[in-house]
Amino acid sequence: MDMRTPLGKVRGLGSAKSGTDHFWKVRTTSVALVPLLLFYVVFLVMYVGRPYAEVVGALANPFVATINALTVIASVIHMRLGMEEVIQDYVHSESMKLLCLVLNAFFSLLIGGLCLVAVLKIAFAG
Amino acid sequence: MANVTKNRPLSPHLQVYKFIPTMAMSIMHRITGAALYFGTVLVAAWLIAAASGEESFNQVNGLFGSLVGQIILFAYTWALLHHLLGGLRHIMWDLGYGFEKEFSTMLAKANLAASVGLTILVWIVVLVVR
Numbered sequence: 001m002d003m004r005t006p007l008g009k010v011r012g013l014g015s016a017k018s019g020t021d022h023f024w025k026v027r028t029t030s031v032a033l034v035p036l037l038l039f040y041v042v043f044l045v046m047y048v049g050r051p052y053a054e055v056v057g058a059l060a061n062p063f064v065a066t067i068n069a070l071t072v073i074a075s076v077i078h079m080r081l082g083m084e085e086v087i088q089d090y091v092h093s094e095s096m097k098l099l100c101l102v103l104n105a106f107f108s109l110l111i112g113g114l115c116l117v118a119v120l121k122i123a124f125a126g
Numbered sequence: 127m128a129n130v131t132k133n134r135p136l137s138p139h140l141q142v143y144k145f146i147p148t149m150a151m152s153i154m155h156r157i158t159g160a161a162l163y164f165g166t167v168l169v170a171a172w173l174i175a176a177a178s179g180e181e182s183f184n185q186v187n188g189l190f191g192s193l194v195g196q197i198i199l200f201a202y203t204w205a206l207l208h209h210l211l212g213g214l215r216h217i218m219w220d221l222g223y224g225f226e227k228e229f230s231t232m233l234a235k236a237n238l239a240a241s242v243g244l245t246i247l248v249w250i251v252v253l254v255v256r
Contacts, residue, residue: 027220030213037210041203041248048252049191052180059176079163086160111166118173 022081029078036071056122065123069116076112080104147234154238155212158205165202203248208241 013019043064047055058064083104091097143149168190175186189195215233218224224233 027217031217034210034214037206041206045248045252049187052176052183055183056176075166079159079166082159083163086156111170114170115166115173118170118177121177122173 022084025077026081026085029074029081032074033071033078036067036074039067040071059119059122062123065119068119069123072112072115072119076108076115079111080108083108147231151212151215151234151237155209155216158209158212161202161205162209165205168198168202200245200249204241204245207244207248208237211237211241 010017043058047058059068084101087097087100087104091100171186172190175182190199215224215237224230
């Protein structure tokens with residue numbers, strides 16, 4: 001149940017009707033991605049060139065799989081919002097902008113879906 | 127009188143300003159961000175290959191291990207580290223610190239130097255480990 005008044009809901013949301021939502025999500029995901037990606041880089045450095053079984057075994061570790069999944073989720077949100085900003089800055093025709101924004105959302109979710117399924121498959125099925 | 131707004135003069139943009147380090151790094155932040163965006167295809171390919179089985183994993187690793195693959199991965203490492211360090215500068219500014227002219231210029235230069243240095247360091251470690 002939502003007890004907020006209509007005025008209370010729109011206050012501070014500005015002309016775009018979303019307030020600081022975009023800004024805030026970009027920042028929170030970026031802060032989360034700093035340790036996540038540093039872990040990722042160290043992991044890749046450790047396992048580069050190792051045989052298949054060893055790499056998959058490491059990716060299947062519950063801790064690594066969790067970090068992996070969180071990295072994918074934070075990255076997908078961050079990349080989608082970042083590209084959204086670029087599109088809104090440089091694409092001026094309304095129809096083209098709409099098309100780019102939709103393709104951006106599709107691409108980000110497709111990459112996110114592929115990565116997440118791969119990570120979870122390795123974690124659960126090896 | 128259709129589209130009067132289209133012929134209105136625009137305010138001067140990038141071309142009227144002197145090219146300075148903070149400006150260059152701002153542009154680089156965008157370019158590296160876009161590169162990371164499209165480079166996620168490589169990450170997805172690697173993860174899907176690892177999840178698909180040994181044969182596909184070895185195939186993708188073979189592609190990444192080729193000369194072209196190594197150059198792309200080197201550039202991708204740099205784009206990631208550069209964007210990450212640039213992001214830290216942005217967080218600092220968002221929190222209200224580091225707006226002094228000399229300091230922000232120094233930090234812009236340091237961002238480039240550190241990203242290149244760290245990338246080379248990561249690859250030295252990778253090549254030594256291998």
